[in-house]
Amino acid sequence: MAAPTRRSTARRTGRAAQLSLEPARPASPLPPQEAAALVEGRHHDPHALLGAHPVPGGVRVRALRPHAERVVAVVDGAGHELAAEGDGLFAGVVPADDVVPYTLRVTTDGIEREEQDGYRFLPTLSDLDLHLIGEGRHEQLWKALGSRVRTVAGVGGTTFAVWAPNAGGVRVVGDFNGWSGVAHPMRSLGSTGVWELFVPGVAEGARYKYEIATRDGRMLRKADPMARSAEVPPATASIVHTSAYAWQDGEWMAARSGRAHDAPMSVYEVHLPSWRPGLTYRELATELPAYLLEMGFTHVELMPVTEHPFGASWGYQVSGFYAPTSRLGSPDDFRYLVDALHRAGIGVIMDWVPAHFPKDDWALARFDGEPLYEPADPRRAEHPDWGTLEFDFGRTEVRNFLVANAVYWCEDFHIDGLRVDAVASMLYLDYSRDGDNWLPNAHGGRENLDAVAFLQEMNATVYRRCPGVVTVAEESTAWPGVTRPTDQEGLGFGLKWNMGWMHDSLEYMQREPVHRRHHHHEMTFSMAYAYSENYVLPLSHDEVVHGKGSLVRKMPGDWWQQRANLRAYLAFMWAHPGKKLLFMGQEFAQGTEWDHDTGPQWPVLADEWPAAADHRGVQQLVRDLNGRYRETPALWRGDTDPAGFDWIDNNAAEDNVFSFVRYDEAGHPLVSISNLGTAPRTRYRVGLPARGSWEVVLDTDDVRYGGSGALGGATAVVPDGLPWQGHPTSAEVTLPPLATVWLRPPAR
Known part of the structure; x- marks a missing residue:
């Protein structure tokens, strides 16, 4: 640089x-x-x-x-x-x-x-800035705090501003003063706790930190909480950054505000540093959009791109909430990647982690010598699962820091969605705590009322300022109203990960088919609550790490049966109400679990690999699932409407068969039938909602996908007029082993 x-x-x-x-x-x-x-x-x-x-x-x-x-x-x-x-x-x-x-x-x-x-020079922060900061309502906080290159009274330089209300004094140090802050003490701007200094001559690219004198006589050196850029870890200095990027996604952004939540959403979850190890943001901007277009995904979800000190945290322990990680390039390089995805018609969702932060002594922890971003009481501050600190959601300035951060990514980087990590750990004061290790709320309960208020404020602010953006909660409990609007006392999220569906369905699929009839409800129970929230069905990175194995290796049986199980399961998932999310590498059934250093097992797709055709078959299925999904409104328009779903038969436990129909708003149906037993079922009668020929639009047992081809290439099913299972007609069909078949009437 x-x-x-x-x-x-x-x-x-x-x-x-x-x-x-x-x-x-x-x-x-x-x-x-x-x-x-x-x-x-x-x-x-x-x-x-x-x-x-x-x-x-x-x-x-x-x-x-x-x-x-x-x-x-x-x-x-x-x-x-x-x-x-x-x-x-x-x-x-x-x-x-x-x-x-x-x-x-x-x-x-x-x-x-x-x-x-x-x-x-006079202070560079306006009275309005200071008023909004004091009230915790500065929705563009990054335009007031942090480092900003600017010209003041004809003099070029950089303004530094930082919130440190408990400090006895603050100085800015950097490569422009030999890392000695003696010549650059900052002034306190009244009761706001903000310290400010304009330093003439400091330009784009300067490295800096804040030197903070604590009340107890120590001198700390801290990275800027509002830094827009940072050194490549393990270096920890902040970097003065001003974006010079010229966006080219105007068409996408203009259309974004009109996009509804009932649009198709098939999400490919990616860990950028390992998807293609060694590629920069700009190199990824060539390869990633092309792959997503080839595979038919509508969105990509990026595991956290915010700066973080420990690579093995995958970005979930954030030190720089306003800075894209410098491991892959500059902030403008990241903008270039988002722009390229938008120009390819791909929406960009970003994992966002407001639940906690690491304890590194140069970052947010005890920032001005005392608890500031974290609660003072360790029973509220310590996160027991990850050895990190939780945010003090009850403090207005901390809440402002996080709410503005959510807005920042959507406005400044054109991010289309925020998937909020670890929401359950925020909502419950006793999360992973027992005995006397937690403090109840003012009413004696276990709910974190401050976190609830923060999440409501964040969602309301993002949806107001950034029309078309979606927020997604990773919330693993039955907290009511996660996707209910805030004016109806909900948390205000647009979508929620359906962790119950993920857990139950994987539990079922991992069982030997001979035992599945005893656990039939694990695949049907999700429909009992499917419309209580707006759901995403996630098969995420969490399910293929830490000894859990890859998706295909979770399946029982030999290699053929494992792939057949996976194919049938994916098609069942794509037909089930809810948006879809699949982690990288699982779309081609890689055999090893994810490694954050090596990423997806791409060599298995090469001709030289002995089983390459098997992996390419699963990849082709996912490609076709996405294609059929996008072109079939019945599979996504009714995701939040009970009228868009009807069981044909949810009680065929002895047969290991699940059959249901999806409808779009005009009543056009798509039927999904899954045979999750190892035996083919011939002349199996299935009720159908309409007379006339039905075309086979998907068969996961097709030889193109590595299946047995039990349907023999049949392309149609003709009902015989016999009412069945509450439907006006029915047909005898062949159900391949460990397979899902989709049927629909011919296009009208």
Whole structure:
């Protein structure tokens, strides 16, 4: 990364003779206590002591340049040498009727540099910014806090602003001051707890941190919580960043606001660093959209792209909530990837983790020396599962930090959806806690009322500001109203992961077919609550790690039966009410579980691989599932409407058969029949909702997918008029072993 950090003009001291030079009049010395606080970085208002201030007989100029040999204030072309006061302080009174622009000529190690003085400028945050921050309602907080390249009164530089209400003093340190913050103490902007400083000459690409003096006498160095860019881990500095990206997805964004939740949604879940290991954001922008288009997915869900120190956390322990991870490129490189996906017609969902954060001492933990982003009581702060800290959702500034962060990704990076991780751990005060290790709420209950209020505010704000964006809850309990609107006392999410369906259906599919008849309800129970929320059916990364095996290896039987089970299961899932999500590598039945270093097992698709045809067969099925799904409104328009689903037979436990029909809003049906036993069933009678020929639009036992071809290439089923199972007609069909078949009337 080649970027200047501080612009200045250097010249030999001999050149100073060209400047009219005279000593400035002596200035009244600082009281020792004030001077010590300033130099030690423990002063709340350094601008009151430094910079230019009217005094009797002129204007007092005081500068803090700890390594300087000489400092000259230049006013209207005349130089006035400031007297050394000790500890790097230089001061004098220059003849002027009022404060006027000036520069400083600073000599260090025999080199003279002309510099602007950041202490002559007014605060760069507006009164409105400070008011909104104080109330916790600044919905574009990133435009007030953090580092921002800007021009103030014709002078270029960077504003630094950070919230640290418990600090005794804050300084900014970076590669522009040799990582010594003595010369750059920040001012406190009143009761907001915000500290601010404009540093002239600091440009795009500068690395920095905040040096925070704690109340108990320590000095901490912290990365910027609002940094828009950061060093590649394990380095931890923040980086000044201003986006120069020119978006080209205007057509997508214009249409996004009109997209409804009843649109097709087939999501491919991706861990970007390992999908194609070694590729950057810009390289992924070529390969990922092309693959998604080839496979027919409508959306991609990115496991967390926010900056995180520990790669093996997969991004779920976030240190930089406003920065895309620098492992794969710059923030604008990530924008380029999102743009490319949009131009390919792919929606982008991002995993977002507001539940907790790691304890690294350079990041959010005890940010200003005391609990700030986390609750003070460890029974509320400590997350027992991950060794992290939970956010203090009851604090307005913390809630603002997170709500604005959600808006930031949707507005600044054009993200189309936020899948909120670990919602259950936020909602329950006793989550993974027992005995006396948790504190009840004000009413004595276990519900985290502050987290509820935060989630409602986040959802309401995102949906108001970003029409067309969807929020998705990973919530693993039966908390009521997760996708109910906030004005009806719901949490306000658009969708919820159906963890119950995932758990039950996988439990069933992992059983030997001979035992499945005893667990038939595990596949049918989901319909008892299918319309209580707006659901996504997830087969995510969580199911193929930590010794759980890949999806295909969860299935019983030999290799042929495992693949047949997986194919039948996927088609059952695609026909079941709810949006779809499938983790990378599972679309081609890779045999190994996911490894975050190596990613999907792509070599199994190559001709050289002994079973390549088997893997390509499953991949072709997923491709066809997505194609049929997108072109069949019955499979997605009725996801949240009970009228869009009807069981044909949900009690055929002895046969291991499940049959149901899906309808679109016009009543056009699609029938799904799954035979999850190992024996083919011939002349098996199935009720149908309409007379006339029905075409076979999908058969997971097709030889193209690696099946047995038991249907013999049959393309139609003709009912014989016999009413059956509550439907006006029926047909005798052949059900291949371990297979799902879809039927629909011919296109009208």
